[in-house]
Amino acid sequence: MSNMQARQATIHRKTSETDIELFLCLDGEGNAQVDTGIGFFDHMLKSFAKHGMFDLNLKVTGDLIVDCHHTIEDVGIVLGEAVKKALGDKKSIRRYGDIILPMDEALILCAIDLSGRPYLVFESQFTSDMVGYFDTQMVKEFFYAISYSAGMNLHIRKITGENDHHIIEGMFKAFAKALDEACMKDARIKSVLSTKGSL
Numbered sequence: 315m316s317n318m319q320a321r322q323a324t325i326h327r328k329t330s331e332t333d334i335e336l337f338l339c340l341d342g343e344g345n346a347q348v349d350t351g352i353g354f355f356d357h358m359l360k361s362f363a364k365h366g367m368f369d370l371n372l373k374v375t376g377d378l379i380v381d382c383h384h385t386i387e388d389v390g391i392v393l394g395e396a397v398k399k400a401l402g403d404k405k406s407i408r409r410y411g412d413i414i415l416p417m418d419e420a421l422i423l424c425a426i427d428l429s430g431r432p433y434l435v436f437e438s439q440f441t442s443d444m445v446g447y448f449d450t451q452m453v454k455e456f457f458y459a460i461s462y463s464a465g466m467n468l469h470i471r472k473i474t475g476e477n478d479h480h481i482i483e484g485m486f487k488a489f490a491k492a493l494d495e496a497c498m499k500d501a502r503i504k505s506v507l508s509t510k511g512s513l
């Protein structure tokens with residue numbers, strides 16, 4: 315981005331359960347440095363950065379001795395806060411983004427409205443409880459946390475898919491592509507894309 319300030323945010327959030335330092339740049343190049351302590355989650359977040367052309371630095375110290383729940387949920391909260399903060403007044407952004415993304419046998423729909431109103435619709439089933447040390451029940455919790463803290467309407471739906479690794483990775487990639495589109499600036503949009511005048 316040459317003639318524009320890169321949209322970015324840094325957030326540090328510490329609770330008794332997790333300590334999270336996150337930097338997100340929406341106008342990045344897909345570079346990621348991620349260490350959550352959960353290998354599969356790192357893999358997913360690196361995919362998210364790569365396919366959304368976001369830069370993401372994330373360091374998490376979490377209570378993994380309990381389980382992966384707090385770490386994954388809290389990263390969702392902080393990532394959503396970072397998206398919201400980086401977007402600022404949402405001037406000139408396309409607001410909507412969507413994709414139907416294939417990953418081998420898996421086909422994933424993702425649609426986003428950066429409306430300011432949180433709402434998640436998540437439709438999927440998984441056949442295994444875990445992928446590595448990542449609890450498949452946490453996929454929905456992660457996207458729920460993001461949708462609420464970013465103030466975004468987020469739909470994620472598995473159209474087809476059998477392999478949980480493919481389904482989940484397809485979801486993270488689809489989310490990245492749809493979010494990138496929704497965050498993109500359109501020179502024709504002079505203020506915000508809403509008849510109310512704010513998002």
Ligand SMILES: [Mn+2]
Pocket residue numbers: 357479483
């Ligand atoms: Mn993979």
